[in-house]
Amino acid sequence: MNDSTQRIRIRPGGPADVPAVLGLLDAAVAWMNERGNTEQWGTTPYSQQPGAAERVERYTTENSPFIAEADGIPVGALVLDSGPSPQLPIAPAGEPERYVRLLVSDRRQAGHGIGAALLAHAAEETRRAGVALLRVDCWAGGGDELVAYYERHGFTRTDRFLSGSWPGQVLARRVD
Numbered sequence: 770m771n772d773s774t775q776r777i778r779i780r781p782g783g784p785a786d787v788p789a790v791l792g793l794l795d796a797a798v799a800w801m802n803e804r805g806n807t808e809q810w811g812t813t814p815y816s817q818q819p820g821a822a823e824r825v826e827r828y829t830t831e832n833s834p835f836i837a838e839a840d841g842i843p844v845g846a847l848v849l850d851s852g853p854s855p856q857l858p859i860a861p862a863g864e865p866e867r868y869v870r871l872l873v874s875d876r877r878q879a880g881h882g883i884g885a886a887l888l889a890h891a892a893e894e895t896r897r898a899g900v901a902l903l904r905v906d907c908w909a910g911g912g913d914e915l916v917a918y919y920e921r922h923g924f925t926r927t928d929r930f931l932s933g934s935w936p937g938q939v940l941a942r943r944v945d
């Protein structure tokens with residue numbers, strides 16, 4: 770483990786974290802666009818997309834948000850729920866689950882283990898809740914790079930789906 774990973778602290782999030790999470794999401798959109806990825810989250814800053822701020826606010830009040838900090842500065846966010854977004858064409862798991870509704874990290878800190886630390890925290894929270902299944906969905910375009918990221922962190926592909934023209938992949942991980 771490198772020094773930057775060791776200084777990551779994960780804490781519960783709340784409504785006061787909405788501006789930081791929106792900032793992380795805006796930076797992620799800009800980072801993707803700089804690399805030619807305009808399909809995953811579009812080209813408009815996340816915070817300016819219709820309903821985005823309200824969605825993040827709901828994440829902090831209706832779900833289980835967690836904030837990764839490095840030296841007291843938010844560098845990542847994770848939101849856990851008891852299932853996928855009802856707006857997506859994803860079948861229920863058929864058993865209790867925890868679902869990663871949001872995972873974002875500061876792209877300036879790429880390679881420092883922030884996403885890995887948040888996913889490990891999600892697995893531990895899932896275990897702590899007495900639940901054995903952790904699932905996530907992600908964008909499956911662009912050569913499946915994001916899908917491969919989750920696979921490197923112990924997830925296995927389950928169902929593919931389309932949300933409009935947006936290709937998605939559901940992945941699952943047993944944590945028992």
